[in-house]
Amino acid sequence: MPRRRPGQVRADVRFRLRTHPTDVIRVSNLPGLSPHGRTVLAYLEHTRLWPGAAAEALHIWERFVCSPYHRIHDYRYDEGCGMWECCPSLIEVQHILTTVEHNLPRHDARRFRRHLTHLDNLW
Template sequence: MRAIAYLERTRLWSHAVTDALRTWSWFVDDPWHRLWDPTSGCGVMECCPNPPELRWILDVAVAVLPPKDARTLRKQIAVLDEQW
């Protein structure tokens, strides 16, 4: 996971990928949040997440990971995406 640590240190913030994965999971599990409206909400990831931003973080993480780790993360994301 050095690639993620480097990505977070140089481009994102500490624990950005973990936060994005946890928040995406929470978001798709909550039926009220499926009705995301970009004009409302507080903008705090843990409260009113922006789905495109979460997916961007996860997609970037997949892109920088070694192939085996990228496949594992893609599978986790795919399970969540099916709920969306």
Template sequence: MPRRRPGRVRAEQWPRHRLTYQPPIAGLSPPALAEVARVERSRNYLWPGVTAESVRIWRGFVRDPYRNLWSEYEDGGCGVWECCGSPFEAREFLDAVIHGMSRRRARELRFLVDQLDNSY
């Protein structure tokens, strides 16, 4: 029986680990970040990195002194959610992720979001 090339053998194998970049969220432990990544992969209405972007958008909105003047553009902005996303939609994404996490890990993210909500 002829020998198969090592590259062909590796190409036919299933990847064991999926190495994707998970943006860090300041204030969350590594197990909580892993739980966030699991929830983002398991829900069809979320995508990888949406939680970090939602925290960034919500934090930016809450800390902006002109937040009371924010209104959604009539034309919808540039169409890129990470650039011109709605902070209220970002807050809804954060709620969805919190509800999908285990109680112990969700407590960390909930604490972070509650701090932002209290300053709003």
């Protein structure tokens, strides 16, 4: 079986975040991720989510769990105004965090799960 050329291997692994040299797409910078994990997260946000979705969802979840009023939250009234910036749906936030968790490489997913477990213990 012939060996693949190094350029082909790099083309499979690398994901370019710039469409034009002056255009830069914002991606989440979650703490503790490896460079490969950041690349996977950038690809995930670019294809299935939106730029910065993982960091926003993690920030919203941290803010919700650390709030002293989080225990009075009722999922039946989770609609709010429907705007992500004002009244985010916590079910959607958990869905985004689960999607990120399942798509990260093993080592990075373990770190991310550990962080989420720490937040859930604050609940």
